[in-house]
Amino acid sequence: MKISRKTKHYVENTLCYIALFLVLIFTIFPIVWMLLTSIKDEADILTIPPRIFFNPTLKNYNFVFERSKFFRGLMNSLIVVFSVIAITLPIAMLAAYSFARFNVGGGQIQFYILTVRMFPPIAAIVPYFIIFRNIGLLDNILALIILNTIFNLPFTVWLLYGFFKEIPQDLEEAAMTEGSTRFEAFREIIIPLIAPALTVAAIFTALFTWNEFLFAFITTRTEAITVTRVMAGFYTERGILWGPLSACATLCIVPMFIFVLLIQKYIVRGLTFGAVR
């Protein structure tokens, strides 16, 4: 039997959607499971096989708000995230620009910076712990800001370096012959051009910092805890509190979800950035 082209097209499309659906299930399943767990009773959570119909409850959220340090963690996390962005971006921008334009350090410094990302942070955490203990920065968000900045800078510098390299040097040279200083050319011409890239860099920095657990786990106790540290608090001696843990995790997704939603159009622009000129 001869299959018509239309049918073939139809079959191909269907297969394609099935594949997409499988991938979607795979990626979205943990999130759905987390959401469902967060509104289940403890008895429902541990039932095997899992119940599809159950009485939803907000008990777990209540627990998170009233019996954990969620709001303190949220506050701290937000402060750390925005501080790290505010410190990382200007430094990375200037560093990347000088690497791209003046080849500062002849590539050596650039490579050295990258080595910071070549070892797992846990390898460095003991010396940092000792340093912070000695200067009294344990359980202090300043320590978290410093650590996150150190570990975010290399990536941001390299990301922006690529974007700066893409911008034709003629632009600044033209601006300079037209009467601006290099800094003015940078401010007036280059920064508007690099804005999408800065957005991308800000998003990555925010996500890395928000999700960061190791530094928070090692250097904070009660005062400077972040949301990830709050979540870890639900692993108690009496067992893991699955319901509150899921509720807390759900709440943690929300700020970053909103953040990315708000600036996602800039991501697209940032990633198609090469089309200048």
Added chain:
Amino acid sequence: MGKVKVENLIKRFGKKIVVNNLNFEVKEGEHFCLLGPPGAGKTTTLRMIAGVEKPDEGNIYIDDVLVNDLPPKDRDVAMVFQFYVMYPSMKVFDQIAFPLKIRGVPKDEIKRRVKEVASLLGIENILNEPVDRLTAGERQRIELGRAIIRSPKVYLLDEPLTNLDAKTRASMRTELKHLMKTLKTTTIYVTHDQIEAMSMADRIAIMNFGNLLQCDVPDVVYNNPKNLFVAGFIGSPAMNFIDCTIIEKNGNVFLDAGDFIYNVSEYRELLEKFINSEVILGIRPEHISISKIKQSENSIEAKVYLVEPTRPEMLLSVKIGGKTLKVVATEDLHFEIGEKAWLFFDKKKIHVFNKKSQKVII
């Protein structure tokens, strides 16, 4: 206002010398052209004058002030780049207004002058457009507009027409020349296109491999090239070159090309000391007349090899023995391929070059 002087200028990229001991002077209001093949160091020279490239040795003066250490913005020059520099985030109006904005010129003054420049360049209707949809011709005009909106001492134009299509290029060339004549500002113009140079410049400096080979008015570089390179570079179609030896026979001086000999006794005084040495005869295609009958003793027999009816002239390739020469003939002369023809060189227009030093003898 607007003299430029370049003194012993040297620039190296690594070990490679791209500008080699350059000396020239551009007079006030002059339209000066740097001409040469790609890689001759013209653009590098221009960039050094603009201040975006630092010379390794030598001095640059603008209006008798040494500017070697001045940043571009303090040199009061305007540069038009080969690849039209458009600030992607700005509309056309802001593109043109940028040099004034950066200098803190008041807003209505900016508006007035942008309008003025836009009408001069015929781009008033696109002032509010973003730049990404503009044609190359429009972009070129915007770049020019950005250069002329303030009155700098010197305009530096780096291959301003190279990226345009042939038709736009021809019309922009006329417009640009008209604009340059109207503005009367000193202009240094870089191009690899000798037609552009010949038509626009008051004076042409021909460069190759970083060396200045000749610097003079268009008439002189065309009629009296100093060396083989200039002779071959200026003129289209290019000059014919024939390897010869100078010989003396029966009291006459001849150029012996192997396939023919050519009497040049008129130039005896100049050629005498080169007898028996190797030289190159240069003759432009437009200085050879071609006919079907032998017109004089000095006519040379040749065979038509190819006919290119470029119109209004006909461009003929003819062969004398193994050598091919280009000849410009008028339209009314009909030659068939393979036909016998007689060539007559305009003796006043021939050039003889020393093969060793490549310098001109006649």
